[in-house]
Amino acid sequence: MAQNPPYSPAQSETHWQAAWAAAGCFAAPDDPGTQAKSYVLEMFPYPSGDLHMGHVRNYCIGDVFARFARLQGACVLHPMGWDALGLPAENQAILEQVAPQQRTPKNIARMKQQLMRLGLAYDWKREIATYRPEYYRWNQWFFLQLYARDLVYRRQSQVNFCSGCDTVLANEQVNEARVCWRGHPDVVKRSIGEWAFRITAYAEALLAGLDDLTQWPERILAQQRHWLGKSVGAGLRFARAGNDAAAPAQELEVFTTRLETAMGACAVLLAPDDPRHTDWVTPAQSAAVASFVARMQRTERSARLAETAAKEGVFTGSSVLHPFTGAPLPVVLANYVLADYGSGAVMCVPAHDARDHGLAQAMGLPVRQVVAPPAEGDAQDDATLPYSGPGHLMNSGVYDGQRCEEARASMLQAAQAGGFGGPQTTWHLRDWGFSRQRYWGTPIPIVYCDACGTVPLPLEALPLELPDFADLKLTGTGGAPLRQIKAFTDVPCPTCGAAATREVDTMDTFVDSAWYFARYLSPQHREAPVDPAAAAAWLPVDVYVGGPEHAVMHLLYFRFFTRVMRQLGLCQTDEPVRTLITQGMVNAPSYRCPNHGYVAAAPLRAAAAAKTPPSCPRCAQPLQVLVEKMSKSKLNGVDPLALIDRYGADTTRLYTLFAAPPEKDLEWDPNGVEGISRFVNRLWRLIAAQEEALNAAPSTAREAPSPAAREADLRARHLLHSTLQRVGDELLRRHHFNTAIAALMELVNGLYALQMHASNCVMGTKVRREVLQVCAAMLAPLAPHIAESCWAVGGGEKLVAQARWPAVDAQALQAQTLTLAVQVNGKLRAQLQVPADVDAATAGRLARADAGVQRHVGERPILKEIFIPGRLLNLVVAREG
């Protein structure tokens, strides 16, 4: 046999990528018409400048869906774009004083080049980038539409404020010790004005919509449900004690899910960051309160709320009257109360709430038990306090003896009748504050006029473009950068023409990503964010692939905007995504020296292979090895481009798909890549051998095949079609690409075992072609380049990228016998070859005849036989001893 040329992925992959482009395989029409449609989308990347392995994994997974849907006969839309605004680019601009408007397109060009090398089936004509005014003008358009519908408003909000930088900081820029990224200590929480979307108006709809998302992972639905956090309870109003008509507030409303414990209330609690607390502070207490509030501003919210954290409070000096009894209760600020949940105030019931109990002990508040646990044996009302279980009421006047549920209902009725309370539902979800004091974001189209107040820009004024970078000094200090530019801020009022000033905050980048999926459908459309005809044709997204870190916020905003779009007449769907795939992270070993921090991982991988324990190149100390998410700071990244250069795109794709199923984390293993590369080469040799065999075979031969040839054909087809069935199931239903690839490896191993790679193979040409074509189809979504070579050698028409998924031949699958597992008392004792259609009685007879089975059954009678057709037989006998 002639020596075949070794596989050259670089040459072959460039060739097929050009062929796909020439054939226009991946361009999607504006309307799929009568053809079934499939919209496959991956979370768009932040254009940092270089593709990393996390991107590669994300887009390879998406590409499998897109290419497989096309094989299944769908008209596929598979676009790509750039999430280009936001903090990292702004920080880089501060550092280098280079305009993000210049840096960003360069980064995009680089990353696009890198993406192209992977041979991803994108329709690049639909590419979008959020930093372009043609894109972000629609953020402004949405803002104005929501403003007109009272779904956007201004409010006060708590932010991190660093007096050293004189500006607001992102959470990421502050560490746990409240030190800022530049090293200033004492970052505090401060209240500032901001813009917010009224997403809470959609809470009920967003909750109900989850029931329709049957193709979303259950864990994501659970996280969304908990984030929405619907809680049904009651509101109860407490009036100010004493006749102080001049006091700024006359009552406090609390929210409770346990109204039946009201008689056990010993205080009413407010959050330290609740601005209303000043209405209740008396002069005598003002110093104590001020110091408590200041201390809380320096404490992390999570530290304040931790269950194990000490419960602390301070008396405001004022009291309110218990609405049921008229008894005075102190108004107290407590560290664990949330200002933005429910009504922002709660009643303190120490006997039946652990946190309240802790506070009561710390402050010496009275503990009054009002619920007795269900009586057991000798009736006992005493319980270990705090007690939060079920029971009946005590110490509660007319309600004594009622079960909790009864008391809750009757007290609610009494509260309504008395006009001091009623049913109330609260949510964990809060409105979405989207103001940012940053440069690299979408300007908010608002003007403030002394005469007209807050004035939205007219739609014709859009886009409101970001002013030039050259006109300001971006330092990351001193508040909103846009305020520096007089030419931007000082404008005439759109209504009255008088001198006015613009809003200088920009928008959160979550606004960009809340609706980008719609822009791909008509990226040039000028009348609206999306052409409603295109939206009707393509929405919802059929498959959405991205990281689980977006499980809650991004996906909730995404779903919220989809509902808004529907109400604006832009689309006809409430939910944006039918099937959601959340993929795991890409991890790799990182190496850390106790003296010198992280050490570059790449040179140490070779050392690890040589089994020398890794040591620091600078001080020779042994290094700590951890498996962590690939990142620049940990110096453990793998350059995808280097991988493609060395092994080719198909090997890179197959490795990321094979090493773990999509939803799990993937650990980088250089040896694993070698293994995949071996498989690709093995496959290549098989394909090359067929090229020779098919060319050599006289096409006119009509001789009857030998029995050996018939047997080889039969076996090859059995193997081929059972693999086709498995791979189809893995791709279509289970989305487990690693096991699909394993099945293909087994197929190739099996074909080698049938000598298909060898010159003495007797397999017929017709079966050889079938094997090649079916293999090509199965490979096409996973390793699309070598799949084309396989298709071409097998004599397939046009490209496999344009082909259809083959049908399983049920006849080829039929088997004569199967292996039946025989257990005795649940332990495997024999494996019998039996006829495929064996019944329980026959299986029992065969099993009893087996020597191994007999040894374990012995003289004991068989009590029961459990037969699972096609799988196993379990003989149950009396246990010994």
Add this chain to the structure above:
RNA sequence: ACCGGGGUGGCGGAAUCGGUAGACGCUGGGGACUUAAAAUCCCUUGUCCGUAAGGACGUGCGGGUUCAAUUCCCGCCCUCGGUACCA
């Protein structure tokens, strides 16, 4: 701390509805081919006992349900993601 995941050989993982634990790949060991190397091919590789035949144990830990549990239930441990201004 709270919410949601995850934990299976030396390693990544497989086991689809409670039915043969360890598919496939890597690593290690042995062999073939070769002057040699690379590449390739073949055998082998959970632990323990045993010369072997064979047996016992084994899916983070402790219990439970079942003829049968990686899978279901209860209680823990460790770990990852999110916690509203990173995206």
